[in-house]
Amino acid sequence: MTTVSMTVNGKPVSAEAEGRTLLVEFLRDGLHLTGTHVGCDTSQCGACVVHVNGEAVKACTMFAQEAEGAEVTTIEGMANADGSLNVIQQAFQDHHGLQCGFCTPGMVMSAAALLKENPKPSEAEIRDYLEGNICRCTGYHNIVKAILAASGQDVGAIAAE
Amino acid sequence: MYAFDFEKPSTVADAVAALKAEEAQPLGGGQTLIPTLKQRLAMPSKLVSLTGIDEMKGVCVADDGAVCIGGATPHAVVAREAAKSYPALASLAANIGDPAVRNRGTIGGSLANNDPSACYPAAALGSGATIVTNAREIAADDYFQGMFATALDEGEIITEVRFPVPEKAAYMKFEQPASRFALTAVFVAKYADGVRVAVTGASEEGVFRWTEAEEALSSNFSPDAVAGLSVPADGMIGDLHGTPAYRAHLVGVMTKRAVAAAG
Numbered sequence: 154m155t156t157v158s159m160t161v162n163g164k165p166v167s168a169e170a171e172g173r174t175l176l177v178e179f180l181r182d183g184l185h186l187t188g189t190h191v192g193c194d195t196s197q198c199g200a201c202v203v204h205v206n207g208e209a210v211k212a213c214t215m216f217a218q219e220a221e222g223a224e225v226t227t228i229e230g231m232a233n234a235d236g237s238l239n240v241i242q243q244a245f246q247d248h249h250g251l252q253c254g255f256c257t258p259g260m261v262m263s264a265a266a267l268l269k270e271n272p273k274p275s276e277a278e279i280r281d282y283l284e285g286n287i288c289r290c291t292g293y294h295n296i297v298k299a300i301l302a303a304s305g306q307d308v309g310a311i312a313a314e
Numbered sequence: 315m316y317a318f319d320f321e322k323p324s325t326v327a328d329a330v331a332a333l334k335a336e337e338a339q340p341l342g343g344g345q346t347l348i349p350t351l352k353q354r355l356a357m358p359s360k361l362v363s364l365t366g367i368d369e370m371k372g373v374c375v376a377d378d379g380a381v382c383i384g385g386a387t388p389h390a391v392v393a394r395e396a397a398k399s400y401p402a403l404a405s406l407a408a409n410i411g412d413p414a415v416r417n418r419g420t421i422g423g424s425l426a427n428n429d430p431s432a433c434y435p436a437a438a439l440g441s442g443a444t445i446v447t448n449a450r451e452i453a454a455d456d457y458f459q460g461m462f463a464t465a466l467d468e469g470e471i472i473t474e475v476r477f478p479v480p481e482k483a484a485y486m487k488f489e490q491p492a493s494r495f496a497l498t499a500v501f502v503a504k505y506a507d508g509v510r511v512a513v514t515g516a517s518e519e520g521v522f523r524w525t526e527a528e529e530a531l532s533s534n535f536s537p538d539a540v541a542g543l544s545v546p547a548d549g550m551i552g553d554l555h556g557t558p559a560y561r562a563h564l565v566g567v568m569t570k571r572a573v574a575a576a577g
Binding site: 155171172173175194195196197199202208209210211214215216218219221263266267282284285286 | 315316317318319320322344345348349351352360361363365390411412413414415417418492494
């Protein structure tokens with residue numbers, strides 16, 4: 154076991170980890186931040202997406218020790234300072250961007266990464282960026298709407314499919 | 315996963331030293347190796363992470379015009395930083411996996427693994443790239459040695475890949491929609507001294523050059539030049555996504571599309 158230290162949601166943290174401890178296990182089991190979900194555990198579904206040094210990664214496909222010294226942001230770090238939902242989270246609520254909610258943490262983290270590099274994405278760009286996030290309720294339509302709304306764009310143009 | 319020791323050196327020399335341990339294995343971005351470890355298909359005693367080695371990261375243009383990419387450079391960085399210097403390569407990198415995978419997966423990791431359906435082997439072979447390791451330089455034509463097989467020795471690390479920039483190039487991938495690997499994909503590059511055509515996702519031997527198409531395209535760089543050509547289905551991959559004959563057909567189709575896209 155090795156002590157691994159990193160900054161998670163702005164706070165310095167340390168916990169024990171084996172070489173094989175995944176970042177998602179470190180977050181969930183070591184730090185009890187269970188908002189990051191494990192869906193497939195095979196890097197396909199995206200429920201475990203977090204930001205490492207500002208970039209979206211699948212926390213089930215990175216070792217905790219690879220994130221030594223990194224700045225990590227999880228869904229628990231996304232709300233506004235006063236605890237209210239941030240603009241992306243609020244848009245997911247307003248546009249019913251979640252059904253069972255299991256994929257939502259990863260969807261919100263991917264959406265945040267997208268809007269950081271592309272503040273006004275088109276519908277096609279949003280769908281393309283979400284390739285690695287799977288919603289088994291198949292709620293994609295409202296997820297795309299929510300992200301469009303969070304970027305300040307009109308969602309009326311999206312026809313029901 | 316079986317247990318293993320983990321090391322994250324910050325220089326190539328330290329990584330080479332760490333890899334001298336018995337059953338030690340290098341870890342690039344881990345987007346293939348970590349799932350493999352989870353399935354207990356590999357049992358290294360030690361993983362040596364290469365992602366903390368700054369001298370192995372980044373994209374630059376050499377004096378001779380070649381685009382040089384550090385072995386530990388993630389796909390997303392290649393997609394951004396090679397966009398002007400080698401657009402076809404940047405575009406290939408931008409369509410590997412998904413955004414989160416592209417932030418971790420590295421060019422060195424992809425080439426060292428040499429998955430028969432991976433994208434980067436087609437770019438390296440199709441560009442006649444040079445694979446630079448801690449020990450030597452290997453021409454792409456000598457580097458790829460069959461499915462998951464390369465010229466790399468035990469503990470040898472890809473530190474850089476050098477791509478001569480062609481006059482025209484394009485990569486066209488017929489994507490397997492679940493895995494985002496190539497069901498069949500073709501990289502076409504036109505150089506002053508001839509055209510190179512590299513095919514991935516199709517052959518049981520991994521990436522290969524379609525020399526018949528290269529000859530035809532070298533004298534006439536247009537989709538029509540390969541219209542009458544075909545590759546035999548014998549030796550092509552067959553699985554539930556496509557038969558060998560289907561993949562052989564796709565080789566021709568994707569070559570034509572790549573030539574058309576290259577202009």
